[in-house]
Amino acid sequence: MATFKEQMTELIAVDPDNPAEADLFAAAKAASEGALVVFPTDTVYGVGTSALIPEAARDIYAAKERPADKPLILLIADPEDVYKYVTGVDEVARELMRAYWPGALTLIFKKSPVVPAEVTAGGDTVGVRCPNNAVARMLIRLAGVALATTSANIADNPSPKNAEAAGEQLGGRVSYIIDGGESALGIESTVLDVSTARPELLREGYVTWDELKEKLAL
Numbered sequence: 001m002a003t004f005k006e007q008m009t010e011l012i013a014v015d016p017d018n019p020a021e022a023d024l025f026a027a028a029k030a031a032s033e034g035a036l037v038v039f040p041t042d043t044v045y046g047v048g049t050s051a052l053i054p055e056a057a058r059d060i061y062a063a064k065e066r067p068a069d070k071p072l073i074l075l076i077a078d079p080e081d082v083y084k085y086v087t088g089v090d091e092v093a094r095e096l097m098r099a100y101w102p103g104a105l106t107l108i109f110k111k112s113p114v115v116p117a118e119v120t121a122g123g124d125t126v127g128v129r130c131p132n133n134a135v136a137r138m139l140i141r142l143a144g145v146a147l148a149t150t151s152a153n154i155a156d157n158p159s160p161k162n163a164e165a166a167g168e169q170l171g172g173r174v175s176y177i178i179d180g181g182e183s184a185l186g187i188e189s190t191v192l193d194v195s196t197a198r199p200e201l202l203r204e205g206y207v208t209w210d211e212l213k214e215k216l217a218l
Contacts, residue, residue, distance in 0.1 A: 004062040004173045011167070016040070016181035019135045021142060027176040028142030036063055036173070038152045038166045039139050040180035041075070041131040043104050043189050043206060044159040045166040047174060048075060048147030051085065057118035057148050063173040066155045071120045072148040073106055073127035077141040082128050085112050085146055092216065093194045099215060102132035104185060104206035108193040119148045125195045135180035151188065161186045 014023045031037045031049050034056035038047045047063065049056040051074050061068055074085055079101040082089065086109035093107060111126040120126050128146075131137065140147055151159040152166040160166040163179035171177070190207040193200040199216060201209050 004065075005059065006172055007175060009167070009171050009174055009177055011163070011177050011179060013179040014135055017134060019138050019180065021138065024135070024139050024142055024178070027178055028139050028144075030175050031139070031147060032143040032145055034059070035175040036060060036170075037139070037147075038163070038170055038174050038177040039136055040133055040163070040178065040183055041136045042102075042133045042183065043131070043185050043187060044161055044183050045152040045163065046075065046136070046147075046149040047152040047166075047170060048149035050143065051115060051119055051146040051148040054116040054118040057116060060148065060150065063170060064150065064153065064155050066150065069121050070150075071123055071127065072150050073129060074115070074119070074146040075136060075140055075149050076128060076130050076146045077137045079130050081130075081146065082109070085115055086110060086126060086128060087112055088195065090194070092199065096192070096194065096212075096215070097130075100207060101130040102137070103130070104132070104187075104189045105129065105212075106189045106191045108191065108195050108202065110195050125193070127191060129189055133180070133184070135178060139178065159188060 034053040106127045106129040188205040190205040191203040
């Protein structure tokens, strides 16, 4: 496993409800160039970087001491951005996107060739989510690219719900930590595979399987 790059970590405090672009610009630019940035989402705090730079994805694995066989997911600023990174978005997936994005549902699709294998742990699918968090969506929008992300913790440790908890684990391993207050939900997203004919639950999180089964009429 690669070792993390020890570095200075800059803390940025923003208004959770009305973040200013000027406060996020430096972190967004850094993320677009492959630096690691910790930021709030609606579920838990995440650590992310450009989804299109293979070396940046490897840096996330090193910083988190994350096993190389566990894929990252993509966070996007707007639901329609999904089409830039995946293929085979069928009507079932579109219905789920309309119902739950922005929100706490991660959908697994066949990946587009633009998504590096380093992001997907060599697999041909990729998880995508549009978070319901103003800070996260502004950061991604300013970066101009989806962010390859995972929770902002050392592997197997609890996922952080605020910047302080994230900093205790990843301080000195990332370029920026954005303090946008407490994560609203405090529980990971639900992960649903829609890359095959029949949707398959991979992880139950905030959105329950019973709710999804009713939505999908399974």
